[in-house]
Amino acid sequence: MYNPVEIILKKRNGYNLETAEIKAFITGYLDGSIAEYQMSALLMALYFQGMSETEIAALTKSYIESGKSLHFDSALPVADKHSTGGVGDKISLMLAPLAAALGLYVPMISGRGLGHTGGTLDKLEAIPGFRVQYPMQEFQSIVEQHGLAMVGQSSEMVPADKRIYALRDVTATVESPGLITASIMSKKIAEGAKHLVIDLKVGSGAFMPNLKRARELAENLVRTGASFEQKVSVVFSNMNSPLGIAVGNALETIEAIEYLKGKTLSDTKELTEVLVGQMLISAGLCQSQAEAESRIAEVISNGKALEVFRKMIQTQGGDPKVIEDYSLMGTSTLQIPILAQQSGYIHQIDSRAIGYALVKVKAGRMQISDEIDYSAGARLFPKIGDQLASGDLIGYLHANDLKLGEEVAKLISNAYQISPLPKDKESLILEIYTG
Ligand code: URA
Numbered sequence: 001m002y003n004p005v006e007i008i009l010k011k012r013n014g015y016n017l018e019t020a021e022i023k024a025f026i027t028g029y030l031d032g033s034i035a036e037y038q039m040s041a042l043l044m045a046l047y048f049q050g051m052s053e054t055e056i057a058a059l060t061k062s063y064i065e066s067g068k069s070l071h072f073d074s075a076l077p078v079a080d081k082h083s084t085g086g087v088g089d090k091i092s093l094m095l096a097p098l099a100a101a102l103g104l105y106v107p108m109i110s111g112r113g114l115g116h117t118g119g120t121l122d123k124l125e126a127i128p129g130f131r132v133q134y135p136m137q138e139f140q141s142i143v144e145q146h147g148l149a150m151v152g153q154s155s156e157m158v159p160a161d162k163r164i165y166a167l168r169d170v171t172a173t174v175e176s177p178g179l180i181t182a183s184i185m186s187k188k189i190a191e192g193a194k195h196l197v198i199d200l201k202v203g204s205g206a207f208m209p210n211l212k213r214a215r216e217l218a219e220n221l222v223r224t225g226a227s228f229e230q231k232v233s234v235v236f237s238n239m240n241s242p243l244g245i246a247v248g249n250a251l252e253t254i255e256a257i258e259y260l261k262g263k264t265l266s267d268t269k270e271l272t273e274v275l276v277g278q279m280l281i282s283a284g285l286c287q288s289q290a291e292a293e294s295r296i297a298e299v300i301s302n303g304k305a306l307e308v309f310r311k312m313i314q315t316q317g318g319d320p321k322v323i324e325d326y327s328l329m330g331t332s333t334l335q336i337p338i339l340a341q342q343s344g345y346i347h348q349i350d351s352r353a354i355g356y357a358l359v360k361v362k363a364g365r366m367q368i369s370d371e372i373d374y375s376a377g378a379r380l381f382p383k384i385g386d387q388l389a390s391g392d393l394i395g396y397l398h399a400n401d402l403k404l405g406e407e408v409a410k411l412i413s414n415a416y417q418i419s420p421l422p423k424d425k426e427s428l429i430l431e432i433y434t435g
Pocket residue numbers: 084165174179180181183184
């Protein structure tokens with residue numbers, strides 16, 4: 001029998017915890033014998049003292065064992081992607097059908113948007129009728145049959161993370177590499193993926209502010225995956241500006257469909273194809289990024305990737321006619337121009353501020369219970385390094401309330417820091433780490 005106070009004390013004083021101590025603490029927390037304040041104290045001790053490789057693996061294992069896991073036939077190349085969350089990040093919608101069209105099996109479990117970041121489930125639900133909640137076995141069957149399903153997390157899977165993540169959110173203990181690793185990896189291991197690519201966002205719109213912190217997290221992610229026989233690669237991507245053009249649920253879904261139809265939209269294409277490339281290389285379906293890119297071009301030009309997306313919409317109860325008729329996802333009544341306030345070069349774009357501004361027109365939410373307006377959002381064209389004259393068009397704000405819309409258009413315009421000196425364009429892919 002372990003004493004929770006002794007476990008907290010041991011970690012507080014800088015000693016590593018035994019695997020059995022971590023397991024006992026998590027089990028005790030879930031059965032109610034360990035109080036919220038004791039779990040909070042342990043989280044803070046883990047935050048300040050850091051976590052060893054063994055502690056991270058033990059916490060990951062305890063999280064997985066708190067619920068049920070999926071097990072696919074070992075012959076199937078089961079692969080997934082995880083993103084640490086960004087603004088305008090519709091990559092999952094582009095990547096998952098592409099990966100399935102190229103022979104991977106993709107059991108994708110996604111989340112909802114919160115605060116300044118969007119969520120894949122909300123983007124999918126912009127499609128009328130699209131269903132995201134499935135019992136675990138049904139989810140597995142859909143993946144086995146169609147190569148792909150995109151769903152929300154089941155309450156049966158990794159329930160410990162669900163509770164502890166909510167507690168971390170209100171105890172300022174989210175930004176710990178060890179805690180983040182256990183949280184992400186437990187979900188990705190429990191869903192049965194053998195290959196995982198992580199899009200680790202770095203920059204102003206992300207919770208990893210710089211590459212140094214991001215590298216530390218990446219090492220933990222790769223090592224933890226390896227101890228559960230999962231091959232992990234990490235792509236560090238720049239989140240100093242929103243990804244692609246659209247920010248907002250229906251608008252982002254449209255941008256993803258346009259890509260699958262073969263319309264190139266700069267940075268989203270590059271990131272999607274590098275991530276899919278890593279998945280294919282890890283699963284042994286391609287030997288190089290160049291080979292992956294030529295196979296991707298093939299399934300886009302012959303329509304196969306779009307057909308996989310159409311089939312997924314149909315299978316999950318959505319209306320596939322959205323592919324031809326975007327208005328079925330709803331259209332906002334107003335499109336308010338967003339204008340540059342100065343002349344010069346774009347030095348910085350505060351993606352976080354753009355994300356928060358868009359919450360005001362209900363393109364996102366502050367609380368998980370807040371309602372979303374799927375048609376609301378923005379289309380933003382210029383990137384860091386681009387030159388603008390005062391009064392030039394930055395983009396359009398899509399909203400249904402004029403007063404609020406004008407306020408938000410102004411806030412978005414303020415998020416563009418423009419100054420006279422030229423500024424270099426920034427690369428989107430910063431580094432790839434595979435251990
Ligand atoms: N995403 C997660 O799922 N967990 C974390 O702790 C951070 C990001």
